[in-house]
Amino acid sequence: MKFENTLSYAQQLDAQDPLHPLREEFLFPQQNGKPFIYLCGNSLGLQPKSAKEVLGKQLDNWQNLAVEGWFEGETPWMFYHKELKELMAPIVGAKPAEVCPMNTLTVNLHLLLVSFYRPDQKKFKIIMEAGAFPSDQYALESQVRFHGFDPEDAIIEIAPRPGEYTLRTEDITRIIAENADQLALVLFGGINYFSGQWFDMPAITKAGHDAGAIVGFDLAHAAGNVPLQLHDWQVDFACWCTYKYQNSGPGGIGAIFIHENHFADDQMNRFAGWWGYQESIRFKMEKGFIPEPGADGWQVSCTQVMPMALYHASLKIFEQAGFMEPLRKKSLSLTAYLIYVIGEVNATIGTEQYKIITPANENERGAQLSIIAKGDAKAVFNKLVENNVLGDWREPNVIRFGPAPLYNSFEDIYRAGELLLQLSREEAI
Missing domain, CATH: 3.40.640.10 (Type I PLP-dependent aspartate aminotransferase-like (Major domain))
Structure with a gap:
């Protein structure tokens, strides 16, 4: 697939994605009144909106049935x-x-x-x-x-x-x-x-x-x-x-x-x-x-x-979602797009500022890319979080991005790459 590093292209991919509506089944953390671009599903997945309802039903069973809940109820x-x-x-x-x-x-x-x-x-x-x-x-x-x-x-x-x-x-x-x-x-x-x-x-x-x-x-x-x-x-x-x-x-x-x-x-x-x-x-x-x-x-x-x-x-x-086959199809596309966007950032900067250490072969990776950032990698991570992009930090110098196909979008990927480029241009890292 020939990717494009534009917002309109990312939004087009989302519009064509049959799993995109499932994003609405989850709750996204917020900071300063804005939702995070959450790329940390490899560490802790997001809360389904249905979690409170499902848990509430069991709390009701406990309240109304007590010990009989082991054998009674739906x-x-x-x-x-x-x-x-x-x-x-x-x-x-x-x-x-x-x-x-x-x-x-x-x-x-x-x-x-x-x-x-x-x-x-x-x-x-x-x-x-x-x-x-x-x-x-x-x-x-x-x-x-x-x-x-x-x-x-x-x-x-x-x-x-x-x-x-x-x-x-x-x-x-x-x-x-x-x-x-x-x-x-x-x-x-x-x-x-x-x-x-x-x-x-x-x-x-x-x-x-x-x-x-x-x-x-x-x-x-x-x-x-x-x-x-x-x-x-x-x-x-x-x-x-x-x-x-x-x-x-x-x-x-x-x-x-x-x-x-x-x-x-x-x-x-x-x-x-x-x-x-x-x-x-x-x-x-x-x-x-x-x-x-x-x-x-x-x-x-x-x-x-x-x-x-x-x-x-x-x-x-x-x-x-149809279990793993459709999720895997979307996951491969999301991760491939993230690889492309990071490559575009590096090309624009003119150096390999962000080195991907996860295998390039799609059959040897899942929904995660581990990235070494040149310079102060922790500073990069902190700047991302300050700007509402939440990945995962691992010592000594690795940032992990885990785009989960159940709730992440191609627009998430584009905007994360846009921020990486902005930070680099501002020499914030």
């Missing part, structure tokens, strides 16, 4: 998660039985590692990307120590080649193969939070399985962002938060995926709780844990109704 809490499962499954390419909303991301990661990290004296190593989100690093360090191993020996981190910002798939698969004899687990992010690189998840999964290892993913920056096919790719397990691209609110409910291949493994360890017990006989209150079939059997505590209600509000908008 959405009995006992079964509330099941409607969410039907809406979640298309977002990650799973069967409804393979997913479950519960807990928060790192809690879920620990629970899944209890089941899927089963080291012995021969196969105990874990491969992950260097520069993974810190919570993953901390979780793996503590799990390794819990099993009596030294993280320095047990955890292998794969870093980009010197002078590069992203990983090469051939390096990942090679290192997996080289460590096959001692490898117990491959755990990668679906998308690296810092660089915005979308890893080749099918290739990593195949390489891990060929090495005799379990393969799992942290999909915090991938779920609701890029099209996933966890079931078809034979991924063993995954977990994610829902407050980024899936707009469930700060600290919103987490979610898990467990491939159905593991459902029949009655020897699998798990930290059990009441809500994972077989639903049909749960209230007999008997000893001896019998798991509910599927991912639901990994539940520990009872349904978190209010966080699930907020997530439900957003999932209904995903359903209205």
Whole structure:
């Protein structure tokens, strides 16, 4: 597509965009009486306008039904998660039985590692990307120590080649193969939070399985962002938060995926709780844990109704959008336009003032661009915020822009680029 760096062109693209009306389903933060150009959906998604209504209904149920709300009303809490499962499954390419909303991301990661990290004296190593989100690093360090191993020996981190910002798939698969004899687990992010690189998840999964290892993913920056096919790719397990691209609110409910291949493994360890017990006989209150079939059997505590209600509000908008295929189509166009606009800014200035470190290949990125600004990058970020453009700052020098296709527009992209150019011309940076 041949882009143009004009307001009229951006508005024309918005007029042709079938998803553009969904922008009206969200509330935008404001500053000095003006809405932000919000490019931070990769950190915290916007609030759906329907969130208060959906949450209000559950508050009414609590008020009017109290404890009977677990079994009475339009959405009995006992079964509330099941409607969410039907809406979640298309977002990650799973069967409804393979997913479950519960807990928060790192809690879920620990629970899944209890089941899927089963080291012995021969196969105990874990491969992950260097520069993974810190919570993953901390979780793996503590799990390794819990099993009596030294993280320095047990955890292998794969870093980009010197002078590069992203990983090469051939390096990942090679290192997996080289460590096959001692490898117990491959755990990668679906998308690296810092660089915005979308890893080749099918290739990593195949390489891990060929090495005799379990393969799992942290999909915090991938779920609701890029099209996933966890079931078809034979991924063993995954977990994610829902407050980024899936707009469930700060600290919103987490979610898990467990491939159905593991459902029949009655020897699998798990930290059990009441809500994972077989639903049909749960209230007999008997000893001896019998798991509910599927991912639901990994539940520990009872349904978190209010966080699930907020997530439900957003999932209904995903359903209205047609789930991931149309969202991905728009996302590719939005991000490509942002790349073009930044290139135009650099060309006008006459230097690469803004260097994009996210992969140029559209199949290796989602709705995020990570940008290094020359000079005082934090000053650039602060000036953007002062002028109602809100991205995300990451130390030491990266500005992340995350145009979310549910609510961002091409005009947002144009105006963000216009401001970058203005700041550069004013030598504000």
